Amino acid sequence: MMDRILKNPTKVxxxxxxxxxxxxxxxxxVFTSVQEFIGMPKELLISLAIVASLFFIYxxxxFFKPQKNWRTFLGVIATANLMYCLxxxxxxxxxxxxxxxxxxxYFVGEITLIVLLVYFEVFIIRKEDQHKKSQLENN
Structure with a gap:
């Protein structure tokens, strides 16, 4: 899977x-309908869901309309993901x-998964930067 994503990094x-x-x-x-089993106030669950929806749209x-400067866009969502974790x-x-x-x-698990995703996103950005740097050096 890692090789496929590195060949087409916008898949991240x-x-x-x-x-x-x-x-x-x-x-x-789900959680707003069973809020008593989670404990987080319903208004905050909805607010976090709205933020996640905006991240989904972005x-x-x-993904569906990749840009030439996709690394910048990936950096934006990686930063946003970290802010969501904070x-x-x-x-x-x-x-x-x-x-x-x-x-x-749930929330600790979610933070863990997102931090791993951010690490992966930063890894892809750096890998692409190294690739571009080596291309420039070879030319």
Whole structure:
């Protein structure tokens, strides 16, 4: 899978879009209907779902309409993903007493997956930068 993505790095936007879509559905539909099993206030679940929906739109747009400077766009979503993780971490700390073990496990798991995705996104950007640098040196 890694080789396929490195051959067509804009595919990482698809991975990001699918993850954001699943997060938006999970937070905005599933968890709001069973909020008492999660513990996070419903308004915050909806707000996080809206953010995830915006990330979905952005990443899906970048995947279906790739740009020449895709590295910049990937850097933007990687930064946004990290900011989402910081926000979610802040909410975990703020609402820790209200969160259930299921809620804590979900949000910590989500942060872990997103951080891994960001690491992968940065890896792809750096790999492409190295490739472009070696092309310039060879010419």
């Amino acid at each position: 936007f698809l991975i990001d879009a699918v993850g954001a879509f699943l997060t938006a559905i999970t937070l905005g539909i 990443s899906a747009s970048c 926000l979610t971490s802040f909410l975990i700390i703020t609402y820790f007493d209200q969160l259930t073990i299921v809620g804590i496990l």
